[in-house]
Amino acid sequence: MTYANTISVGKWLSAKACKTALFAFIWQVLALGAATVADDRAVQVATRPNIPPYIIDGARSGIEVDLVRAIFKEMGQPVEFVQMDRVAMIERFETGELEGTLTQGTTASSHGCLTDWYMVHQNVGFTLHDKNVELTALTDLSALPVVTFQNAKKFLGEPFKSIVGTNPRYQEVAPQSRHIGMLYDGEVDVIVGDEWIIRYVQRRHFEKTGEYHELRLHQIMPPTLYSARFQNQSTCDKFNHALSTVRKSGLYSDIVDGYHRRILVAKK
Numbered sequence: 001m002t003y004a005n006t007i008s009v010g011k012w013l014s015a016k017a018c019k020t021a022l023f024a025f026i027w028q029v030l031a032l033g034a035a036t037v038a039d040d041r042a043v044q045v046a047t048r049p050n051i052p053p054y055i056i057d058g059a060r061s062g063i064e065v066d067l068v069r070a071i072f073k074e075m076g077q078p079v080e081f082v083q084m085d086r087v088a089m090i091e092r093f094e095t096g097e098l099e100g101t102l103t104q105g106t107t108a109s110s111h112g113c114l115t116d117w118y119m120v121h122q123n124v125g126f127t128l129h130d131k132n133v134e135l136t137a138l139t140d141l142s143a144l145p146v147v148t149f150q151n152a153k154k155f156l157g158e159p160f161k162s163i164v165g166t167n168p169r170y171q172e173v174a175p176q177s178r179h180i181g182m183l184y185d186g187e188v189d190v191i192v193g194d195e196w197i198i199r200y201v202q203r204r205h206f207e208k209t210g211e212y213h214e215l216r217l218h219q220i221m222p223p224t225l226y227s228a229r230f231q232n233q234s235t236c237d238k239f240n241h242a243l244s245t246v247r248k249s250g251l252y253s254d255i256v257d258g259y260h261r262r263i264l265v266a267k268k
Helices: 003-040 063-075 086-094 138-143 158-164 176-184 195-209 233-249 251-266
Strands: 043-047 079-083 100-104 119-121 123-128 146-148 170-172 190-194 215-218 224-230
Touching: 043 063, 043 086, 063 079, 063 100, 063 119, 063 233, 063 251, 086 100, 123 176, 123 195, 138 158, 146 176, 176 190, 176 195, 190 195, 195 215, 195 251, 224 233, 233 251
Parallel strands: 043 079, 043 100, 146 170, 146 190
Antiparallel strands: 100 224, 119 224, 123 190, 123 215
């Protein structure tokens, strides 16, 4: 091979190396851009229909909405809430239509991964303070006029279902906004439901009518802890890490306590 040919080959190899390096650089830029777009894309998660104070105004606010939004902000990713009933939440999540679903018990589904708990519902009994109703255990509900939310026997467990199943004065009434009026009017002696849903209903009743009576809270059931489910374990891991950070920073308590303070303004 002549010296001139050697030079030509060297130039060709050098040019080829430059093109290869350029293509590799462009590929890295495109891949980085794609990753950035993916990270900026809102994660669609299923959530329940409006259930104040947890989900309010089409999932624009509420205790649960604000907590989950704070967790995703810590994750560095937007979140989009898609409201539907519990059956649809599970079905659409298990078919892969949704990336996540909120407010899940440990046995609701085995699909995907389960996060640490992020939301608690404390179901209790409420009576009128002045009536001095004896309610110290779940079994006491068998002999009292009781109102609770629709399908409570399905969601509050077998012991509850068994106890109220023989009570002819047990009612499941929708919407829950009617319950405070029923208690005030003496139609029932006990409201059973989530503490803060009932207190929220009491506040709204007060704002609408001016009527207020002090309630007595009866701790007759253990709290229910709820987690989220996601399709990928990496999302669950990021959610758990962000949840821990939000708790340690005090933001979790600030969100929950802020709603509780606003709900209790009806208290005299």
